[in-house]
Amino acid sequence: MAVTTVSSADPPATRRSPGRAARRGHRGHPLAGFLFVVPFMVLFIAMILVPLGYAAYLSLFESKLIGGTSFVGLKNFAEALTDPAFLGGVGRMALFLVIQVPIMLGIALFLALAIDSGRTRAARSARLLAFMPYAVPGVVATLMWGYLYGPDFGPITQAFEALGLQPPDLLGESSILGSMMNIVTWEYVGYNMIIMYAALRAIPTELYEAAAIDGASRIRIALSIKIPAIKPAIMLTVIFSVIGTFQLFNEPALLDAIAPVVITNGFTPNFYAYNVAFVNQDVNYAAAIAFLLGLVIAIMSYVVQLSSQRAERKVRR
Amino acid sequence: MNKARKTAMALAGTAAAFSLIATGCSSGDGGDGGESAEPIASDAFEEAMSTPTSLTFWTWVPDIENEIALFEEEYPEIDVTVENVGQGLEHYQKLRSALESGEGAPDVAQIEYMYIPTFNLTGSLLDLSEYGARDLGGDYVEWVWNQVANDAGVWAIPQDTGPMGNLYREDILTEAGLDGAPETYEEYAEAAKQVKDKTGSHISNLAANEPVQLIALLWQAGLDPFGYDGAETVSINVNSPEVKEVVQYWQDLVQADLVSTDAGWTDNWFQNIANGNYAGWLVPAWGPIFLQGTAEGTTGKWRAAPLPQWDAANPVSGNWGGSSNAVLSTTENPIAAYELARWINHEPEPTTMFATEQFLYPALTSLLEDPEYADQPVEFFGGQEVNAEFAEISATVDPTFEWLPFNEFVLSAYNETVGVAWEKKGDAVAALDDWQQEIVDYATEQGFTIE
Numbered sequence: 001m002a003v004t005t006v007s008s009a010d011p012p013a014t015r016r017s018p019g020r021a022a023r024r025g026h027r028g029h030p031l032a033g034f035l036f037v038v039p040f041m042v043l044f045i046a047m048i049l050v051p052l053g054y055a056a057y058l059s060l061f062e063s064k065l066i067g068g069t070s071f072v073g074l075k076n077f078a079e080a081l082t083d084p085a086f087l088g089g090v091g092r093m094a095l096f097l098v099i100q101v102p103i104m105l106g107i108a109l110f111l112a113l114a115i116d117s118g119r120t121r122a123a124r125s126a127r128l129l130a131f132m133p134y135a136v137p138g139v140v141a142t143l144m145w146g147y148l149y150g151p152d153f154g155p156i157t158q159a160f161e162a163l164g165l166q167p168p169d170l171l172g173e174s175s176i177l178g179s180m181m182n183i184v185t186w187e188y189v190g191y192n193m194i195i196m197y198a199a200l201r202a203i204p205t206e207l208y209e210a211a212a213i214d215g216a217s218r219i220r221i222a223l224s225i226k227i228p229a230i231k232p233a234i235m236l237t238v239i240f241s242v243i244g245t246f247q248l249f250n251e252p253a254l255l256d257a258i259a260p261v262v263i264t265n266g267f268t269p270n271f272y273a274y275n276v277a278f279v280n281q282d283v284n285y286a287a288a289i290a291f292l293l294g295l296v297i298a299i300m301s302y303v304v305q306l307s308s309q310r311a312e313r314k315v316r317r
Numbered sequence: 318m319n320k321a322r323k324t325a326m327a328l329a330g331t332a333a334a335f336s337l338i339a340t341g342c343s344s345g346d347g348g349d350g351g352e353s354a355e356p357i358a359s360d361a362f363e364e365a366m367s368t369p370t371s372l373t374f375w376t377w378v379p380d381i382e383n384e385i386a387l388f389e390e391e392y393p394e395i396d397v398t399v400e401n402v403g404q405g406l407e408h409y410q411k412l413r414s415a416l417e418s419g420e421g422a423p424d425v426a427q428i429e430y431m432y433i434p435t436f437n438l439t440g441s442l443l444d445l446s447e448y449g450a451r452d453l454g455g456d457y458v459e460w461v462w463n464q465v466a467n468d469a470g471v472w473a474i475p476q477d478t479g480p481m482g483n484l485y486r487e488d489i490l491t492e493a494g495l496d497g498a499p500e501t502y503e504e505y506a507e508a509a510k511q512v513k514d515k516t517g518s519h520i521s522n523l524a525a526n527e528p529v530q531l532i533a534l535l536w537q538a539g540l541d542p543f544g545y546d547g548a549e550t551v552s553i554n555v556n557s558p559e560v561k562e563v564v565q566y567w568q569d570l571v572q573a574d575l576v577s578t579d580a581g582w583t584d585n586w587f588q589n590i591a592n593g594n595y596a597g598w599l600v601p602a603w604g605p606i607f608l609q610g611t612a613e614g615t616t617g618k619w620r621a622a623p624l625p626q627w628d629a630a631n632p633v634s635g636n637w638g639g640s641s642n643a644v645l646s647t648t649e650n651p652i653a654a655y656e657l658a659r660w661i662n663h664e665p666e667p668t669t670m671f672a673t674e675q676f677l678y679p680a681l682t683s684l685l686e687d688p689e690y691a692d693q694p695v696e697f698f699g700g701q702e703v704n705a706e707f708a709e710i711s712a713t714v715d716p717t718f719e720w721l722p723f724n725e726f727v728l729s730a731y732n733e734t735v736g737v738a739w740e741k742k743g744d745a746v747a748a749l750d751d752w753q754q755e756i757v758d759y760a761t762e763q764g765f766t767i768e
Contacts, residue, residue: 064762064763064764065438065439065722065723065763065764065765066549066763066764066765067764147584150583150584150585151585152585152588152589153584153585153588154584154585173740173741257582257583258580258583258584258585259580260525260526260580260583260732260736261525261526261580261732261736261737261739261740262740264733264737265729265733275729278406278410278725279406279725279726279729280725280726280729280759281413281723281725281726
C-alpha cells in the first residue's frame, strides 16, 4: 500500500520538469545560455577530454628503450586482454565488489535508518562519529590500519596473544583482501550513510502520517516507505562504490610497504597501471590498461543502472 | 616527448663541446685534490664560477645544506637550491618525468650506483670526463670508481658506499655458546642452528623484499648476474648454477626456520631488530649508524665482523647501497654543476663532514685511511673501531660488478618471483628461473640484444 503512495507521488515531479524546460527555451538569448556553459566546457575539455585523448593516442604506440617509438595500433589492448596480471587484478576487484560493497552499503543503510528514526540518542554525535573516518585521509587510514594489522607486534595480534589464542595473519596472502575490505568499509560507511540520510530527510512527512494512520510499524515504514523512497540515492552509492572499487589505489600502494611481497604489482588494475608506467617505464601499455579499466567501469556502472531500472519497471507494473 | 629528449641531448652535446676548452677541475681552492691535472683553460672555469649562477640539486641526504653552505662560501656567486623529492624509487620517477618533459630537471642529482646505467641509457647523465673527472679516479676506492666510470666516460662522483659486513649481537651469540662471528658459511649454518636451539632467535633476517641484499651476497660470491655493454647488449644470468648454489644455501636455512624472511623496513622488522629476534644482520657499512638509531636499547651489545666467507683464505665482500652525485645532461651550467658534485665529494672539509656528521660511509681512500676517522671507538659496538673494520672490508669488495640499464624492473620482478618464494618459505631456487624469464622477456621487449 505504502508502495503505491510513493510511486504516485513520484510521477508528477518528473512530468513537471520537461514542461518547464520547454518554456524556458522560448525565452532569453541563446547566447546567454552558451556563455553560462562556457566555463564548464573549457574545464571539461582541458581537464578531461584532452588528457583522455592524449592517453588514447599514447596507447596506440609502443616505445622501447632501444629503438624508440612506433605505431602499433591496438596491439597494447590485445596484450592487456591476455595479460594475467591485469585480468587477475580485475578479477580480484570483482570479488571485492561482490563482497565488500553489499556489506558496506548494508551497514550504511542501517545507520542512516537508525539515525533517521529519531529513536537514537545523541543522533547528531552518532552521525558525526560515523562520518568521521571519511574525514581521515585515505593514506592516513591505511597507515593506521596497517599498524593495527601488524604481525607480531600489532595491537590485534597482541590482544589475541593476551587471550592465549593463535593470532590471525591479517597481512597474509589469503587474508589481505579481507583486511583491505575492512579498511575501505571503515572509511566509506559514513560517507554513504550521509548520502542516504540526506535522502531520508527529504521524504515528505505526510507519508509517515498516512502510514501511522494505517497502523504501520517502524520496520514496515522503513521497508515500504523509506527504502523505496531513497532508492535513487542508494543506486547512486552503488555506482560510486563500483567506480571506487575498480579504482582502488591508495590501499594497495600503502600496504605494499608493510606486506610488500603479498601485494603484487597487479594487485588492483589501477596499481598495475601505475607500476607499468613508472616501474616498467611503459607509458603506452599503461595508457591502454587505464583505458580498458575505464571501459570495465563504464560497463559495470551501466549494468548496475540498467538492472535497477528494470527492477523499478517491474515494481511499477 | 622524444623530440624534446633529442633536443636536450643535442644541447648537452654543444655544452660538452664548449666545455672541452674548459677541461679541468677547481683551481680556486689551494686544492688538496692536488694531483689532478692542471686546468687547460682556467679562464672558462674562473668565469663560470664567478658568474652569478643558480643550481638545483635533488638529493635525499639529510642536512646536506651544511656541505652546500661550505660550497657557497667557497664560490659566493653560485647559489644552490637543494630539493628533496623523495628517496629511492620516488626520486627516480620524478627525475625521469622531469627529464622526459624536458623541463624542471635539476642540474645535479643523487643517484645510487645501481641506477647509473639506467639513467645513462637515456643519455641523461653528463660525461664528466670532459671536465677532468678522470683525474679523480685514483682518489676513490677502486670498486667504487668502477661503478661510476667506464671506458665511455665518468658519469657521477661517488659520495658514499656500502661494503657488506656482518653486524651481530655478541650477547646472543655468546648465550648460544659461540665465540664471535662465524667466519665461513659452513660455520654460519651451524651457528644458526645453535642460536635457534639455545636462544630462539634467528641468526639473521633475509628480507623477502630486499633484492639488493641478495644481489650483494651474489656480488660477494664473485658472480656477475648482470652485464651491460653501455649500448644495446645485456647479459642476464640470475639463474646460473652458481647463483642457485648461493640461493640454495639460504633456502636451506630459511626452510629450517634458522633465518627469517620478514619484509624489511616495516614496523614488525624494526621491532624484531630491537627485541633481539634477529641475532645479526648482514648489512653494509651504513648499517651501524642505522642500528644505533633503531635499537638504542641494545647499546654495547652489537659487534661488527666481515661477512661469512665461501673461501676463508680469500675474504671477499659485496656492496649494498651507497650513492653518487651526477650532473644531468640537461644542465645549462655544466661547469658549475660539475664543480658542485666534485667539490662536496672530493674536498677534505665537506667529505669529512659527510662522514662524521651524516655518517655516510666514505668512498675516498684518504678518508678511509685517516686514523682520526677509522680508529674511532664506537660505544654502540662495545667500543669497537667499526669504521676501521669496514674500511678493511671495503678493500675486499670485488671490483667488477655491473647493473642492467633498467634496474627498477629488475628489482620489482625479483619481488614478484623470488621474493614471493622467500615469503612463503618456498622454492626460491626454482623462482630464480621465473626471475630470469621475466627479465629476459622485458629486455627482449625493450629491444635489447641478449648475450
